[in-house]
Amino acid sequence: MRLHHIYGPAFLLIAMPAWAEPCVSATFDRSFPHATGVESFIADVPSAQFPAFWQTGLIDGYQYRLFSNGEGEIKASDPNQDWVVEIACETAGQSCDITVDGDAPTEALQIADTITQCLLSSEITLARTTPENPIVDTTVTSQENVVAPQNSETEIACGVATVNEANDVATMQRLLILLGEDPGPVDGVLGPASFKAMGAFVDDSNWNTSIKNVISALDALHCERSQ
Structure with missing residues (x-):
């Protein structure tokens, strides 16, 4: 001063x-x-x-x-x-x-x-437009106690969604195994064991049978059984 x-x-x-x-x-x-x-x-x-x-x-x-x-x-x-x-x-x-x-x-x-x-007077009260000590919410939410909402209808993977094979024949063979049949090795090659396993679900399975149609039918059946 x-x-x-x-x-x-x-x-x-x-x-x-x-x-x-x-x-x-x-x-x-x-x-x-x-x-x-x-x-x-x-x-x-x-x-x-x-x-x-x-x-x-x-x-x-x-x-x-x-x-x-x-x-x-x-x-x-x-x-x-x-x-x-x-x-x-x-x-x-x-x-x-x-x-x-x-x-x-x-x-x-x-x-x-x-x-x-x-x-x-020798004593004064200073006017302030905002509180000198504003109230601050110090509540801390523990991350350990935070529970994310759960979907009541949990989706379960089934059928083709659970298979990751190189071609359609191998995919069909894997689905047959999931349904309890034995198509032989999952090698992507149609053989007597694969035709026999297909026969449990497809009438008169042969070389003219659509593999994609068989996969679609096996996929639906496996998902139905998985529910």
Whole structure:
């Protein structure tokens, strides 16, 4: 915080009014709570323009000025915004008037209310637009206890879906084995054992029998039995 001393033509003993000490101290050399860029001023010869003590700085980005005669002011840091909030406190009567010129934001009005507290008392309650300690949900869901929903109708692989052979004959031979018949080795070659096993499901099986039709019939039968 910077301290400025404004000299007049002669040094005078400054008499302060008898009221509660403001939050920035009686000589305004204590920074306003949470303010930045604070500067304090002392005038040897107080006047309407320069009271005995005053202070300037920034509160949440807004410019403020506090004077020992009970007055204050808040303005925007942006020169393109022409609003101003003026404060005039009757410290003896412990009351303040706030005058708003222009479209001042809500935050500035909250700061003005805090400044009135400061001018009337050494203790203030800072206005905040959001909770200082917001409530955070710290509930942790254990992944070990999370159970994925199960499909009540679990699909069971059956028939051709369970077979992975090189050709149709080998696929048919594998399906015959799944259905309890013995087509001989699963080698993809039609032989007497394969025809005999086919005969359990196909009438008059021979070389002219459609292998694809046999596979389709065996697939449906195996899936039916698997349910």
